[in-house]
Amino acid sequence: MNVGKARMTDAVSIQQLVNYFGNRGDLLPRALSEIYENIRDYFVARDGERIAGCAALHVSWADLAEIRSMAVGEQGQHHGTGSLLIKACIEEARQLGIARVFCLTRRPAFFEKHGFKLTDKMELPHKIWAECYHCPKFPNCDEVALTYDIPNVA
Numbered sequence: 001m002n003v004g005k006a007r008m009t010d011a012v013s014i015q016q017l018v019n020y021f022g023n024r025g026d027l028l029p030r031a032l033s034e035i036y037e038n039i040r041d042y043f044v045a046r047d048g049e050r051i052a053g054c055a056a057l058h059v060s061w062a063d064l065a066e067i068r069s070m071a072v073g074e075q076g077q078h079h080g081t082g083s084l085l086i087k088a089c090i091e092e093a094r095q096l097g098i099a100r101v102f103c104l105t106r107r108p109a110f111f112e113k114h115g116f117k118l119t120d121k122m123e124l125p126h127k128i129w130a131e132c133y134h135c136p137k138f139p140n141c142d143e144v145a146l147t148y149d150i151p152n153v154a
Helices: 008-023 032-037 081-096 108-112 126-134
Strands: 002-005 042-047 050-061 064-072 100-105 117-119 144-149
Touching: 002 081, 008 032, 008 042, 008 050, 008 064, 042 081, 050 081, 064 081, 081 100, 100 108, 108 117, 108 144
Parallel strands: 064 100
Antiparallel strands: 002 042, 042 050, 050 064, 100 144, 117 144
């Protein structure tokens, strides 16, 4: 399994993967135009030519970024694909000098096993809630916030 930055030709596959879970209510669905506009945020896990998973690292502020649109196809689950994607996002945040990464999820245990800590959503900047208006569950959010403090970021 290789993890690397997404290419423009990956956008349709990313959308299909994200929206598969989005239609189940597990993720926020994404328009193809949004994926194209933010393609530099995305990492993909490739199993040969097939995209087995994706995740995006979206910068929110000087010291804060969000891991979003993390999806691993059912064939790739429980094989470390999600872990590789999280590690790629954290490493890119470290390279950018971002001290804290957060996520909003309905699966906190997965992120906790990677060192993320439960956080009160109200401790996060209000700026991060801009996307919430697009969620069909707004304002009755059932996601929890988790943060990961990146050590040794200058």
